[in-house]
Amino acid sequence: MHHLDITGEYIVLNDKKMLNNIGVQVVIAMIIGTIVGIIMGHDAVMFAPLGSLFIHLIKMLVIPLVAVAIISGAASLGNSHAAGKIGVTTLAFFGITSAFAVTLALMMGIIFQPGVGVDLSGVAGMFANTYADKGSLPTFWATILGMIPTNIFHSLNEANILQILVFCLFFGIALSKLEVERRQPLINGINAIVDAMVWMINVVMKFAPIGVFGLMADAIGSFGFSALTVVLKLFVVYVAAILIYGFIGYPIMIKLFSKTSPRKFLSAMKKPQAVALSTASSMATLPVTMETCEEELGVKNSTASFVLPLGATINMSGNAIYYGLVAIFFAQIFNIELGMSAYIAIIVTSTIGAIGQAGVPGPSFLVVAVLLSAGIPIEGLPLLFALDRIFDMIRTALNITGDAACAVIIDSIYDNQEQPIAVQS
Helix, strand or coil, rough: CCCCCCCCCCCCCCCHHHHHHHHHHHHHHHHHHHHHHHHHHHHHHHHHHHHHHHHHHHHHHHHHHHHHHHHHHHHHHCCCCCCHHHHCCCCHHHHHHHHHHHHHHHHHHHHHHHCCCCCCCHHHHCCCCCHHHHCCCCCCCHHHHHHHHCCCCHHHCCCHHHHHHHHHHHHHHHHHHCCCCHHHHHHHHHHHHHHHHHHHHHHHHHHHHHHHHHHHHHHHHHHHHHHHHHHHHHHHHHHHHHHHHHHHHHHHHHHCCCCCCCHHHHHHHHHHHHHHHHCCCHHHHHHHHHHHHHHHCCCCHHHHHHHHHHHHCCCCHHCCCCCCCCHHHHHHHHHCCCCCCHHHHHHHHHHHHHHHCCCCCCCHHHHHHHHHHHCCCCCCCHHHHHHHHHHHHHHHHHHHHHHHHHHHHHHCCCCCCCCCCEECC
């Protein structure tokens, strides 16, 4: 008996040489894009459409892929006694690791003080207070009601990830409750759609280096290193926190809670991390993450197709680190003493905000809510939004590492539970 790999034949991605080449090409494209941005300055904006084209191609495919992958995963797990436990454990893992991530960020910010002694004279013109209306976090009931779609087609049209997630989980579980002869043809059809979507994403990924070149040239050319030098210390501390959590934190969890070797885990994650860096999107990286977890880390298809789309939607430890460090950064710039209540507010708001952040690239306005929760001025945020693409690429690599770590751990914990239904081939 063989569980069908819903993530398809991987015409491009199963070719190890091709994947390695894509990773190398992406790094070269980032370097060339940075150099072109420095040399051409604002004229480098002419390359922006290359990046926009790449991101648009990804966004075109991501929502339908996520929808059908979640239905398939939920249908596979639905008849297992462990299904409820897997769901609860997955959510608990994402919430706890996000809280740990922002706590690490606060500690790093307090120790290394990235906002102390920063000279803002050269970038004062970038300060604005136009984001104050974007900082409100919804109430508990507003959040719950906001997750439930009143029209799933409208949710799909608006790319409301959480509403799509709720409906597809519910629909997938409902499928699993039908008689085998009725559900199996439909599950086979859904898996075929996933295979086709993955093939399309694999083709789009061939254009990743061109897109990355355009994105980097535009980002560096538009804002230059003058903006980066102002936040250089923040950037260095941020990268250090990401590396600590990604290369020490998650491997320790893998060692403690799974049967997988941390060294094997880190080695396997090089491929999805390269794609995450290039796309700055957990969703776009999802097919590669699934392929890596199933083929190289031995995660069951039913677990991977449930945990990983869920993680790509709500697991954002990298974002949590970003929120925490930015809060400390601006508090230090404006000489604001933060008390314990402010730190708790930052941790809670960052964790909730990280879970609510959709897994697609773009400026994260949830950082506004984090700053407002601790009474920190938000005028300096345009300075960071200008560089958000660079921050986003790095935090996405950590986010998908956390998704994979969760899948490996969940698969190990529930390995001896009743086998869920699966499509046979």
